[in-house]
Amino acid sequence: MLNDTICAISTALKDGAISIVRMSGDLSFDIIKEISDIKDIKANHILYGHIYDEGNMIDEVLVSFFEAGRSYTRENMVEINCHGGIYVTRLILNLLLKKGCRLAEPGEFTKRAYLNGRIDLSKADSVNDLIKASSAIQARSAIRGLQGSVERLIMPLMDEMKDVISMIEVNIDYPEYEDEKQMSSEVIKPYVASWISKAEEMINKAERFRVIKDGLDTVIIGKPNVGKSSLLNALLEKDKAIVTDIAGTTRDLVEGKVNLKNISLNLIDTAGIHETGEQIEKIGIEKTLEAIEQADLIILVVDASDITDEDKELMERYKDRNMIIVHNKSDLNKTGEIAISALNKDISALTDYLNRKYENDISLVDEDILNNERQIALMKRSLEELKHMYEHIDYDAIDMIVTDLDSAYHYLCQILGKEYQEDLIDHMFRNFCLGK
Numbered sequence: 395m396l397n398d399t400i401c402a403i404s405t406a407l408k409d410g411a412i413s414i415v416r417m418s419g420d421l422s423f424d425i426i427k428e429i430s431d432i433k434d435i436k437a438n439h440i441l442y443g444h445i446y447d448e449g450n451m452i453d454e455v456l457v458s459f460f461e462a463g464r465s466y467t468r469e470n471m472v473e474i475n476c477h478g479g480i481y482v483t484r485l486i487l488n489l490l491l492k493k494g495c496r497l498a499e500p501g502e503f504t505k506r507a508y509l510n511g512r513i514d515l516s517k518a519d520s521v522n523d524l525i526k527a528s529s530a531i532q533a534r535s536a537i538r539g540l541q542g543s544v545e546r547l548i549m550p551l552m553d554e555m556k557d558v559i560s561m562i563e564v565n566i567d568y569p570e571y572e573d574e575k576q577m578s579s580e581v582i583k584p585y586v587a588s589w590i591s592k593a594e595e596m597i598n599k600a601e602r603f604r605v606i607k608d609g610l611d612t613v614i615i616g617k618p619n620v621g622k623s624s625l626l627n628a629l630l631e632k633d634k635a636i637v638t639d640i641a642g643t644t645r646d647l648v649e650g651k652v653n654l655k656n657i658s659l660n661l662i663d664t665a666g667i668h669e670t671g672e673q674i675e676k677i678g679i680e681k682t683l684e685a686i687e688q689a690d691l692i693i694l695v696v697d698a699s700d701i702t703d704e705d706k707e708l709m710e711r712y713k714d715r716n717m718i719i720v721h722n723k724s725d726l727n728k729t730g731e732i733a734i735s736a737l738n739k740d741i742s743a744l745t746d747y748l749n750r751k752y753e754n755d756i757s758l759v760d761e762d763i764l765n766n767e768r769q770i771a772l773m774k775r776s777l778e779e780l781k782h783m784y785e786h787i788d789y790d791a792i793d794m795i796v797t798d799l800d801s802a803y804h805y806l807c808q809i810l811g812k813e814y815q816e817d818l819i820d821h822m823f824r825n826f827c828l829g830k
């Protein structure tokens with residue numbers, strides 16, 4: 395129900411100088427009049443007063459009043475700045491509940507902003523991304539999203555699709571109007587081809603940017619004793635993993651995160667891969683194989699002074715993956731394009747290589763781009779419909795083909811939330827924090 399008045403504590407639930415209790419809906423202003431000595435409300439002002447519960451003063455507060463249409467939710471809204479103890483904040487919240495408010499669900503304020511047409515769904519995504527951002531680049535991309543980058547990106551594509559759909563429909567509905575442009579498969583095909591390549595480019599950029607934003611899931615693999623754990627430690631600049639000259643030292647996965655100049659690595663050091671009858675090591679190797687499956691990047695370490703068939707077997711096995719081969723122990727024997735000595739912390743050949751590899755992608759932060767998995771998944775589904783359409787365009791009747799195009803278009807609508815779908819909306823906003 396959209397007409398009830400909702401409330402929530404919008405600040406973190408811990409002791410602090412102030413907390414904010416928020417309210418949105420028709421009753422907001424009346425409730426404040428009822429529970430405080432603020433009787434003469436001025437919209438879009440901050441007023442000073444006191445909150446009372448059955449005659450007892452609970453707190454001294456500042457209350458911001460936002461008028462419907464000019465508030466975050468587009469409804470009448472109130473923000474009570476109270477003293478930040480958890481106890482007082484909760485008292486005020488309970489008072490609002492007693493006076494007829496309902497506790498907001500997570501994300502419900504933003505959901506109302508969307509349902510009342512103040513922001514589209516991609517911007518709602520960005521609100522959440524901004525709250526969850528833990529790095530400058532994540533925050534920057536969320537702000538771009540809030541400024542409408544996704545709409546700017548996909549609207550031209552959507553407009554073109556809509557034009558073509560309506561022209562096809564005119565052809566179908568009014569075959570007698572021969573003056574109308576005839577949308578034959580020859581006419582439509584180049585459009586579809588260009589949409590396919592645009593959608594592919596958007597997906598490709600978004601996926602490259604995801605790595606820049608969230609870091610590259612990277613596994614360090616190789617046969618035992620080549621220096622995998624030494625490399626992890628050198629990258630992390632601390633002795634996180636145990637290093638010994640005994641083959642099979644590492645059994646569990648050891649994780650760490652390192653921020654290089656152009657890319658962050660979410661690193662996993664693994665057990666050396668080889669044939670073994672030893673039970674614990676065997677389990678370690680199974681874990682290694684699982685980690686490899688999940689990884690965005692494989693760093694295969696070899697001992698430059700002792701390259702064997704086992705190394706070559708691993709090179710062959712993962713040749714189709716995003717893999718770099720690192721020749722370690724360059725202090726003993728310097729070979730290979732990326733030669734390092736993990737022991738001596740001399741790993742710049744590897745870090746320079748990685749920085750160069752992701753140098754171009756870093757500039758994606760300044761482009762309009764799809765921002766998250768939800769948007770990318772919808773663009774992929776749209777792309778599938780377009781490809782299906784392209785394959786059938788020469789064989790199927792035009793009214794069959796237009797249904798593919800319709801679906802492709804609707805998936806793009808869903809990115810912006812232009813087509814109201816209750817399930818989708820509820821699902822999305824549930825990931826939000828309470829009070830946002």
Ligand SMILES: Nc1nc2c(ncn2[C@@H]2O[C@H](COP(=O)(O)OP(=O)(O)OP(=O)(O)O)[C@@H](O)[C@H]2O)c(=O)[nH]1
Nearest residue numbers: 618619620621622623624642643644666735736737
């Ligand atoms: N000379 C030299 N020795 C190295 C270098 N890197 C590692 N080592 C030595 O190689 C041995 C094995 O190193 P680790 O880092 O434990 O190797 P690992 O690949 O993690 O080994 P497992 O965990 O057993 O699979 C240790 O004695 C290291 O000191 C290097 O760059 N040069």
Ligand SMILES: [Mg+2]
Nearest residue numbers: 622623643644
């Ligand atoms: Mg190790």
